[in-house]
Amino acid sequence: MLMGLLKSMRPKQWAKNAFILVPLVFDQKLFRTEPLFRTIFAVILFSLVSSAVYLLNDLGDIERDKLHPVKRSRPLPSGQLSPTVAKAVAILLPLVCLPLSYLISPLLTAILFVYLLQNIAYTFWLKNIVIIDVMTIAAGYVLRVAAGAIVVGVERFSPWLYLFTILLSLFIALCKRRNELVVLEEGANEHRAILQEYNGRFLDEMTGIVTSGAIMAYSLYTFSAPNLPANHSMMLTIPFVIYGVFRYLYLVHVRQLGGEPEELFLKDMPLLVDILLCGILMVVVLYLQP
Numbered sequence: 001m002l003m004g005l006l007k008s009m010r011p012k013q014w015a016k017n018a019f020i021l022v023p024l025v026f027d028q029k030l031f032r033t034e035p036l037f038r039t040i041f042a043v044i045l046f047s048l049v050s051s052a053v054y055l056l057n058d059l060g061d062i063e064r065d066k067l068h069p070v071k072r073s074r075p076l077p078s079g080q081l082s083p084t085v086a087k088a089v090a091i092l093l094p095l096v097c098l099p100l101s102y103l104i105s106p107l108l109t110a111i112l113f114v115y116l117l118q119n120i121a122y123t124f125w126l127k128n129i130v131i132i133d134v135m136t137i138a139a140g141y142v143l144r145v146a147a148g149a150i151v152v153g154v155e156r157f158s159p160w161l162y163l164f165t166i167l168l169s170l171f172i173a174l175c176k177r178r179n180e181l182v183v184l185e186e187g188a189n190e191h192r193a194i195l196q197e198y199n200g201r202f203l204d205e206m207t208g209i210v211t212s213g214a215i216m217a218y219s220l221y222t223f224s225a226p227n228l229p230a231n232h233s234m235m236l237t238i239p240f241v242i243y244g245v246f247r248y249l250y251l252v253h254v255r256q257l258g259g260e261p262e263e264l265f266l267k268d269m270p271l272l273v274d275i276l277l278c279g280i281l282m283v284v285v286l287y288l289q290p
Helices: 002-008 011-026 033-060 083-102 106-124 132-152 159-191 193-197 200-224 233-253 261-267 269-288
Strands: none
Touching: 002 033, 002 083, 011 033, 011 132, 011 159, 011 261, 011 269, 033 083, 033 106, 033 132, 083 106, 106 132, 132 159, 159 193, 159 200, 159 233, 159 261, 200 233, 233 269, 261 269
16 A cells, blocks of 8 residues: 555656756756755655645546556556545645745745645646646646745746746647547547547647747747856757657657656657756856856
8 A cells, every 4th residue: 555655646747846946957056055955845845745636636536547548557546545545645745845845935835835726626626627727737837937936046037937837838738638639539538528628630739839939938038038148058959949849749649648748758768868968058058158
């Protein structure tokens, strides 16, 4: 049961909380001890609160997950984990994490609380409202970036990065919906009722809009942010961002993947290498340029 509980807390999806690191890196405070440790503490708190959300989500989706070819093997729908234990842990984690977050900043506590309420609303209501469902998912990523900005005390964080975060997270959420439609086929509506409101063409058109917007938002950041080198060398990272987006689209449309975004980022070697190279180049531009 303990292994089932840990699996249900979805440690693989803690990778999403890397978005909290964005302000630390782009505000040029990565190598400052206090902002770094405050950010790491915030990542841990968000990971535990997000695990409480995942437990609530699995509790609400037990019957539907039994119809999913992959999710039916999860601990709750398979019977490995008791719903009573899952409920107790889902309640306990926020009760511990919210007071601890107050030690860093009351604003961080407020963001964690909003994040928790938003995801509870998503689990029991918002996920059944077309378009709002994917926008709610995107809002979770923006809250992570905002939390990182608070704990770091950003001074020169470009608003273009907030817009890029919104559009990129919408891109990932829409691709996830498309994968569910393709993989589940006729049984899609039984697994997730909102899928009856979507079709492939509608999702592809929305994906095209947010894809173009995300690339443009990041491109505008690379030469308009106040703390970047005057020689516009950050623009060298644009091809890596474009390749990453195109590679993700390839995995979704050609390889029929995208249902578990965190696994794509961690397991697809070309995508992972692209992200690492882009990250290294960003650090060089931000920290090593005169």
